[in-house]
Amino acid sequence: MDFHHVIEAAGIVALGLVFYSYLRRWLESTARIDRRLRVLLNGVVFGGLSITLMISRIEFAPGAYVDARAVPIALVTLVEGGWAGLVAAVIAAGYRLVWMGGSGALAGVIWLLATAGTAALALMWARRDGQVRNRHAFALGGAVFVVTFASFLVLGARGIEMFARDWLPLLVVSVVGIGGFARLFTDVANAQAAEAARRESAELRAITLLARAAAHEINNALMVVAGGLAILAKHLPADSEDAQWAARAREGVVTVKNIITRMNSITQIEAVPGQGMLPPMLDIRKSSDPANS
Template sequence: MAGLAVLGEARRRDVHVAAGGIDGQQEARLLERLADGADPVAQCRARRVLQPEAARGLLHLEAATPARGVLGIVARVDLATGEHEVPGGELRLQMAAHQQALDAAVGTVAEQHERGGGRRNGGRLFDGHDVVCHDARDFVMDLHHLTEAVGVLAFGVLFHSATVRLLGDRHPFLRIVLSGLAFGGLALGLALARIQVGPGVYFDARNVPIALIALFEGWPAGLLATLPVILYRWAWLGGSGTIPGILTVLSAAAAGGLVHWWATRRGRVETLHAFGLGAATFLITLLGYALLGRDGLEKFARTWPHFLVAYVLGIGLLAQLFQNVLERERLYAAERRFRALLDETSEAIRIVDTDSHRIVETNRADSALAGEPRARLLGRDTREFWPADEEGRMRWTEIAHAMATAGVATGFGLPFRAGDGVVRSVDLTCRRVEHGGQRYDILIFRDASPREALDAARREVLDLRAVTLVANAAAHEINNPLTVIVGSLELLQRRLAAGGPELRWIDRAVDASQRIREIIARMTHITKVQASGSFPGVPAMLDIHRSSEDN
């Protein structure tokens, strides 16, 4: 039994199977009849490649080209010898228009089927009916397949970026598990969505996500990523390539883990690590095909340029992209951490562009001190917060001059005009830095009121101590001669006759001495400094009574 197909060059048609004995002499007349008036002299030596749909079992056909642009194929399969299982995407059939070549092709098909390699479940039995073909003379890589593969890998980049952002270093075990299983699903998707690069020639990049996740998350994630592919290959697809396929994905995960260990010692994934892993994955794939023997090497010979691009160039570039995404997420995390620490700082921090005097960054304490939200502070000229009076602006000008000459400056009790117009006293420390060719002034403010209150308290303590020391010394020095004076007055008082004027003078002197004693006693118990009111010609002085009234 033989099958015959006629296909228009500019369109796709169904292939119908015709039963009957057909040999080489009958071929031209039969093609002519089916081509509806085609030239009976066919260019039998010319060859065209037809690509059947994989779902129908046949993968690659070569046929003679009759005249008038009609493509013809004659496929002769002896169905009486038994039905053969045709695994989608694994057999390559070379069919020619000559009977001798057809007989050789039939033998090749039967031999390949006897070796096995079909699906364990759901395999299709080729019965010679309803095969759909399309013209593949000018076949190039299927862009739809390539787009699907690129989309799968792009999803992997987005997923890894999301896991790094959400989990970070807080949940490393959960991140490894999720990343490993997700990239295992991507590897399985790439294994199923093969890329067609020629008539009956396919390849897939299943090892790319496995190697990548092992590179960035270590061998545990790479091992998890191999599980979906291993389960699919062992439990569903089967065939002679099962063991080599499993060994290949496990080796890719191991290679990624080793390069991960190497990159960890260097601090980051560099270009050498990425392309080195790509080359190792390419060699692992070659060894996997070599395990299949001569047939595997022949198949690899038809696809090795595509594997080279997919693994060496693909893994190299994707690893760089992954590293950039990882560093970007780390940069975002560092920026968020810096923002949080900056806002929690008790002192007001303001970063100003040196040339334009514009505020480029600020924190929450600065907003509270200025009485303006952060959004309204950014971009404003920092000189707007200088006081309006000439003396205050002169002090700020001196600070700016010191910054220009020395790069650092400090100021205490500087007048600072807030957004509501109220002038506050602030202490300032500033430093000029340069980053990326741009100069910035870092200003650190603090409200001077607590410091000034503390300074006033310290001055009061020092004044009180000084007054106490002076008062104690004066009391001691005055008390010694006063004792002699009082004693002498008491002796005179006893010798004078009663009622005389001298006795009255002595009595007044003794009373005055007692008052002096009371003043001396208060001078030794001063607890605070209270000044008396000043009068014209009389300077302010210590009020001894008020300064020691608690005693």
């Protein structure tokens, strides 16, 4: 086996890991792009990595080659979901069908699409267990190897003959490539999710401290206003216009008291989008509503 080819293939997958790490960190820290575009970006990039791995084949015997095209598709599905895997698989399948062509094109397309589907099923299993673990990743590697065998069967006797020659390096690529790199990818995803949660928690703490301090100061002044209005109401004729204005002022005091209560009950951050010259601001009602928690 040409280990230079192995190192080259591993480097390509590692490049995908670096890209995924930086893209996820940038998107989660800036919130500029929604998840759908993140899925699309990752799908396109990992589809490109799959194509690159088709080109950068691994020679394991004179004139005999395998490649790790299924690895990026399985990995991106496992960490970003089925849609990202489907995008990657479609891009790679398009290259296999249109650019490479040949009698094995159909088998190659089936292999790529089935890999994405298998990885999506593995992700569903992992989510039921709480998160992606080693058993899910290595089981996916084994399942992809089975899918690879099934795609060779599409070629008939020639495919069986080729698989009998290639099965061991394909097994290593599937199980070690997917199982090993999946741990790295999930570590990146989990670490950045934890970092985002810590950042959000710190932001929420800062907002709640500020809101409670402001509510306390407003409440002190409001008590003086409420007391003055109560005294004033006793000295005004019941049906006079001044009494009506005082009653409206007391209603305003009640409204402000309700706002103060909400300011002391903030449990999450919900913002109102900016409009015109107004910047985005905290939506106190939604941020303190238990139904939104």
